[in-house]
Amino acid sequence: MTPALRRRLLLLAPFGIVAAGGAAFYGMLQGRRRGDFNPRGVPSALIGRPAPFFDLPGLPGVEVPLLRHADVASPGRPVIVNFWASWCVPCVVEHPQLMALSREGVPVFGIAYKDRPEASRDFLRRHGNPFARLARDEPGRAAIEWGVYGVPETYLLDPRGIIRWRFAGAITPQILAEELRPLLRRHAA
Numbered sequence: 001m002t003p004a005l006r007r008r009l010l011l012l013a014p015f016g017i018v019a020a021g022g023a024a025f026y027g028m029l030q031g032r033r034r035g036d037f038n039p040r041g042v043p044s045a046l047i048g049r050p051a052p053f054f055d056l057p058g059l060p061g062v063e064v065p066l067l068r069h070a071d072v073a074s075p076g077r078p079v080i081v082n083f084w085a086s087w088c089v090p091c092v093v094e095h096p097q098l099m100a101l102s103r104e105g106v107p108v109f110g111i112a113y114k115d116r117p118e119a120s121r122d123f124l125r126r127h128g129n130p131f132a133r134l135a136r137d138e139p140g141r142a143a144i145e146w147g148v149y150g151v152p153e154t155y156l157l158d159p160r161g162i163i164r165w166r167f168a169g170a171i172t173p174q175i176l177a178e179e180l181r182p183l184l185r186r187h188a189a
């Protein structure tokens with residue numbers, strides 16, 4: 001390759017990058033027009049796989065058993081694992097749905113993500129505690145293993161501890177009714 005040709009290719013590279021970005025943006029717009037674009041639809045590599053191993057401390061001052069990996073490795077029934085934080089506004093929005101699941105007898109396990117223990121305790125005192133088991137992940141290492149990129153993030157595990165569903169964002173009454181409850185029924189059978 002001649003130096004002149006190499007320079008021309010290097011000058012054209014930014015145009016190629018811009019064209020690729022434009023094509024991706026156009027594809028997103030077309031998906032929105034058709035109604036099938038889901039900005040929260042980031043796929044998880046963990047769907048269909050066992051829950052990642054974790055070893056986390058509990059939340060002192062909260063009378064809930066510590067969440068351990070064994071609790072999700074083979075729970076014997078469908079369980080919910082929810083990453084949350086006291087500083088997370090969408091966590092407040094989804095909290096009534098978690099409380100409802102807990103009242104219905106669905107095991108909801110919580111992992112307080114990058115939160116101070118006293119702030120997590122205050123949040124649970126103020127809004128209620130839906131968690132059957134609880135742990136805290138202050139450094140965020142367990143969240144990395146689970147593929148969490150923000151809170152709230154919720155996982156449904158089947159009775160064998162296999163991740164069957166992941167939702168990034170607040171679980172609204174609509175998400176609960178249309179997605180999560182049908183999945184809970186399907187995996188309870």
